[in-house]
Amino acid sequence: MxxxxxxxxxxxxxxxxxxxxxxxxxxxxxxxxxxxxxxxxxxxxxxxxxxxxxxxxxxxxxxxxxxxxxxVGLRYLTMSATALAGHDLVAAGRRVVRDLCQTLGLAAYLSLPDGQDIVYVVREMPPAGLVSLITIGSRVAAHRAAPGQAILAARRAADGGGVSRLASSADISPEKLAAQLDDIARSGVAWSHSGLEQGISACAAAVLGPDGQPVAALSVAGPSARFDDPSVQAQVGQKIMQSVRQLSSISNISSVQ
Structure with a gap:
């Protein structure tokens, strides 16, 4: 050997x-x-x-x-897109992300968990665009972004409340992180206001697999001023949850209703 x-x-x-x-x-x-x-x-x-x-x-x-x-260049992106197109979840996610963007007029994303990080694999931009550093392939520490927080909250719930493996690299205390994740788990969506990029707010929810573990997250983002009205936040959160259920159905992944 x-x-x-x-x-x-x-x-x-x-x-x-x-x-x-x-x-x-x-x-x-x-x-x-x-x-x-x-x-x-x-x-x-x-x-x-x-x-x-x-x-x-x-x-x-x-x-x-x-x-x-x-x-990264166009050839790299083309190769990555071709490879990801064979991933059922990503292929289905493109349709759902496009619908999210068109319905809400916000930038929409699909992210996949990778250890303690998330990777943005699908992005759809509204006609007005969005000044953001997040592109396809961007990798972010999960606790710093709304989609990552949604994934961590779902993972914590599935693991019975543990945070030890989530908080080791976080720049917040385990206690504060745990409380934040519990709030997200109760509401079903994660909100971030200027948390990752100044002046940009985001809303996200996790897509769960048959075992209850998160396999992806859907999110939308836009200028923070767009979300000042509580009714707008409610509409966005409702649409995100609807899209998560839709993606779960399309990709044959069971999700918590």
């Missing part, structure tokens, strides 16, 4: 590993302007970083930003 492991390790192509690490770093919003710092983070020297960036840019996997640095 040890021999098999050695053979497997020896078969790895180091430059490919380095390129993938760099691509993942950029996809997560990492800044590439300081080449030495990037090299330290992915364990390569400055010259190697330059070569990797040039290679990824040549292949269309990344592109330069006007103000410096890089973002």
């Amino acid at each position: 040890a021999e098999d492991n050695d053979t497997s390790t020896n078969a790895l192509v180091t430059p490919v590993i380095r390129g993938l690490r760099l691509l993942e770093y950029i996809a997560q919003g990492g800044n590439t302007q300081n080449l030495s710092e990037v090299g330290r983070l992915i364990d390569v020297n400055r010259v190697t970083v330059m070569r990797l960036l040039a290679t990824l840019e040549h292949e269309g996997m990344i592109e330069k930003l006007p103000g410096g640095g890089h973002q």
Whole structure:
């Protein structure tokens, strides 16, 4: 068995590993302007970083930003979209997210849990747009964003009230996080007002699997002033919950009614 492991390790192509690490770093919003710092983070020297960036840019996997640095390129996004299209939940989510956006006139998103983070995998923007740093592929600590909070609240409820595995990296106390998640579980939706981005409010609810564990979250976001009227908040929350049930039905995932 040890021999098999050695053979497997020896078969790895180091430059490919380095390129993938760099691509993942950029996809997560990492800044590439300081080449030495990037090299330290992915364990390569400055010259190697330059070569990797040039290679990824040549292949269309990344592109330069006007103000410096890089973002993922169209080829990367196309490949990601093609892969995600085969995911039943994501494919169904596109229709539901589009309906949310068109009905409410707000930016709408589908997010998937990944450990203590969430990853935004579907986004639909209203005609007026929304000035936001959240794009497809954005990764955020779950406790910092409404969809992540909805997922954490559902996970806490399914686990019988535990928060230890959720709070280890949170910048709030376990007690405060637990109280916040309990409020969300009772209402069914999570609200965030300028919690992730200043001047932007968001509402989210979790999609649950057959075992009661959250498998995704639907959310909408817009300028905070849009939500000053309590009746608007009620309408948005109701539509989010309706969409969660719809997505659960379409994707054959059982959800708590």
